[in-house]
Amino acid sequence: MKTILLIEDDLEIQHSLAELLKMENYQVIVASNGAIAKTLLLQGCTPDLILLDLLMPVMSGEEFLQDVEIRTKLELIPVVVLTAGLVRQLPKRLVRAIIPKPPNISEMLMTLGHILNG
Amino acid sequence: MLEPLVEAVISAIPNAVVIFSPNGTVLASNSKALELFGFDSLEDKSVDDLARTCTQEDGTPISSSTFVSPLANEPRKFMIHSKKTGKWILVCASPVGSQSVQLGKNNVGAITVYSEKTEIIKNLGKLNRELQQKTKYQLDVQDHLLEAIKIRDDFISMASHELKTPITSMKFQVEIVKRKHQSGQLTRPQLDKLFSTWGEQLERLNSLIDGMLDVAALSEGQVKSEACEMDLGEAIRSQVDRFYTEQISFIEKKEVTGFWDVRKIDQIVSNLLSNAIKYGHQKPIEVTLSHEGIWAIIEVTDHGEGIDPENFEKIFRRFERVQSGISVGGIGLGLYIVKQVVENNGGSISVKSKKGEGSTFTVKIPLHYENHSVN
Numbered sequence: 001m002k003t004i005l006l007i008e009d010d011l012e013i014q015h016s017l018a019e020l021l022k023m024e025n026y027q028v029i030v031a032s033n034g035a036i037a038k039t040l041l042l043q044g045c046t047p048d049l050i051l052l053d054l055l056m057p058v059m060s061g062e063e064f065l066q067d068v069e070i071r072t073k074l075e076l077i078p079v080v081v082l083t084a085g086l087v088r089q090l091p092k093r094l095v096r097a098i099i100p101k102p103p104n105i106s107e108m109l110m111t112l113g114h115i116l117n118g
Numbered sequence: 119m120l121e122p123l124v125e126a127v128i129s130a131i132p133n134a135v136v137i138f139s140p141n142g143t144v145l146a147s148n149s150k151a152l153e154l155f156g157f158d159s160l161e162d163k164s165v166d167d168l169a170r171t172c173t174q175e176d177g178t179p180i181s182s183s184t185f186v187s188p189l190a191n192e193p194r195k196f197m198i199h200s201k202k203t204g205k206w207i208l209v210c211a212s213p214v215g216s217q218s219v220q221l222g223k224n225n226v227g228a229i230t231v232y233s234e235k236t237e238i239i240k241n242l243g244k245l246n247r248e249l250q251q252k253t254k255y256q257l258d259v260q261d262h263l264l265e266a267i268k269i270r271d272d273f274i275s276m277a278s279h280e281l282k283t284p285i286t287s288m289k290f291q292v293e294i295v296k297r298k299h300q301s302g303q304l305t306r307p308q309l310d311k312l313f314s315t316w317g318e319q320l321e322r323l324n325s326l327i328d329g330m331l332d333v334a335a336l337s338e339g340q341v342k343s344e345a346c347e348m349d350l351g352e353a354i355r356s357q358v359d360r361f362y363t364e365q366i367s368f369i370e371k372k373e374v375t376g377f378w379d380v381r382k383i384d385q386i387v388s389n390l391l392s393n394a395i396k397y398g399h400q401k402p403i404e405v406t407l408s409h410e411g412i413w414a415i416i417e418v419t420d421h422g423e424g425i426d427p428e429n430f431e432k433i434f435r436r437f438e439r440v441q442s443g444i445s446v447g448g449i450g451l452g453l454y455i456v457k458q459v460v461e462n463n464g465g466s467i468s469v470k471s472k473k474g475e476g477s478t479f480t481v482k483i484p485l486h487y488e489n490h491s492v493n
Binding site for chain 1: 289293294
């Protein structure tokens with residue numbers, strides 16, 4: 001079973017997306033901002049994919065992608081950005097896909113499946 | 119003695135004229151020259167005496183050779199400023215050159231003709247100042263417009279983000295319910311919970327849109343007040359009740375009646391309360407009402423997040439949300455709307471706060487405000 005680390009501050013989105021991903025037979029770990037996710041990663045959490053919101057308090061998605069300690073972990077973990085805002089400059093090497101909010105759900109699941117199994 | 123013809127000619131010329139010898143002695147001048155340079159007589163004077171009383175256009179000293187240059191062949195024109203008379207003078211200096219021209223017994227070095235340009239220079243200066251003022255105004259307008267465009271762009275991105283967030287969670291929830299319904303797994307309590315969540319999300323969307331419309335109306339100056347006599351305590355209580363929470367307590371220290379537009383009071387109170395709830399860390403919120411002389415005073419106190427004093431001014435600006443450690447929705451319009459509405463009704467708003475201990479917002483509005491038609 002593949003594991004997805006979902007980093008999202010809006011609790012409604014976090015809960016519903018986690019439930020939906022579980023229905024798709026993924027194991028889901030949630031973090032409400034980049035800083036919490038960083039702690040998880042540094043404690044040895046090794047998800048197969050990170051689903052990352054951008055606009056978050058404490059540590060935003062952009063800051064998460066720029067953090068040196070996190071970047072060493074990200075060499076092995078694909079990142080998919082999920083955002084309702086305009087996407088500015090993101091490090092292309094790390095970000096495998098950008099999914100808009102609200103997403104087309106079947107396309108979103110297909111993209112995740114493709115990255116996780118491809 | 120000058121030859122009578124020469125004297126008659128230089129007196130008849132409407133310009134000032136000075137004739138110099140090659141070494142700069144004044145050989146002849148007319149009364150206009152005396153007037154222009156402020157001399158009683160130029161007899162026995164030299165070009166040095168004249169040059170000392172003048173500066174170049176940029177204020178720097180002028181050399182005698184500018185007037186009488188033994189090497190010059192061509193007539194030259196330049197502007198000078200007389201320090202004695204304050205006049206601006208256009209000089210046309212014509213060297214006689216190698217030709218031998220005599221005036222009486224003396225050789226002539228240069229014939230200089232002067233015309234006064236003080237008016238023109240003054241007008242030019244005035245025009246220049248006007249132009250500078252206009253340019254500055256244009257630049258200010260440009261800055262203002264660029265700022266307005268930036269605010270609008272920030273608003274659009276902020277607003278679309280905030281509107282898309284509840285839509286996103288609703289979309290996920292719809293997908294989940296659809297799947298559960300199709301597989302016959304949907305239970306009654308799940309459905310009840312979803313309906314209440316969707317209700318809240320729709321409410322959130324609606325209040326975001328209301329906020330945007332309020333701001334648009336404030337900017338366009340379309341908000342008309344319809345004041346009538348009302349009980350302020352009653353209006354506040356109805357807003358407090360709308361939030362359905364035990365968290366808020368309302369203390370009516372004095373009964374306050376006055377003339378207001380009830381929608382304006384609702385806007386003020388509901389925005390202050392939703393702010394207090396957002397940043398209040400679920401701790402008690404107190405609303406008090408009192409009056410002092412002609413003023414009604416509404417205070418909303420929370421015991422949450424608090425605000426840094428350096429941000430006191432910033433929080434009332436449009437689309438500002440002071441960065442904080444907690445995740446809150448909204449586009450930073452609430453306090454801006456409150457401030458505009460309060461001020462448009464002759465009142466004022468202030469804040470007292472300590473970081474980590476909470477904030478008190480105090481609204482003072484007159485019991486009766488004449489200028490109701492302003493936006």
